[in-house]
Amino acid sequence: MTENDFSLEERVMTPAEVKEALKRYERKYGMTSEEFYEKWRKGQTYHVAESVEWVSIFESYQAMNGTDSRNGKPV
């Protein structure tokens, strides 16, 4: 494939990739996903350009692990 060729790849994100994605956000913005999530719920994450991505992936991570930060308890 040359640089200008186009191809589409599809796959399901693995649990390890989800964790790695969260770690990338955590390193970039200097807070844990849990801290970010609490701030997002309080409207304090306006500086985070990827907030919709981060919060959505974090919620998926919680769903995969059977926890839910809406009440802070295992579902």
Add this chain to the structure above:
Amino acid sequence: MTIATYADYKKHVRSLIVEYGRRGLLRGASPIVFLEARGIPLDYGGLIKATDPPLKFRDGASLRVLEVVQVSNATVERLRYTYHYERANGYFFRYEHEETDDVVRKPEYHMHAVLNLPHFNAPPVNLEIMLQLIAANFYSQDLYSKQIIGQEIHLRV
């Protein structure tokens, strides 16, 4: 195409991206990743994203895409989305839909242009509208596009 199920919706997203690839706007390997979304049964919806890497355009621009979608009774609900288009030189705009408690500072449907703040109220959009908007403004050969490409901005808020 008729979208009756989440599987149909995923096909729709796939065909949209392939269409713009075939038209020569996109280049390289574009990955779409699927993930379950909290509170949505797997057959009815989920998270769809193209962010790592984003979709890449022929001129070095990129489009980050993430949607949390639910399809039921042949109705598509985009519960959240972010579409972030960025030129190679850093100019960007981003349409988003997310929950909010402050409808003035952060309307539920909003957009950002050049800066992450403010959140400008915006109409709901989808991937098809975003790709049309990007193609018409940045990849047409007409005078309108030529008046956009190459513009410089030097400003302080």
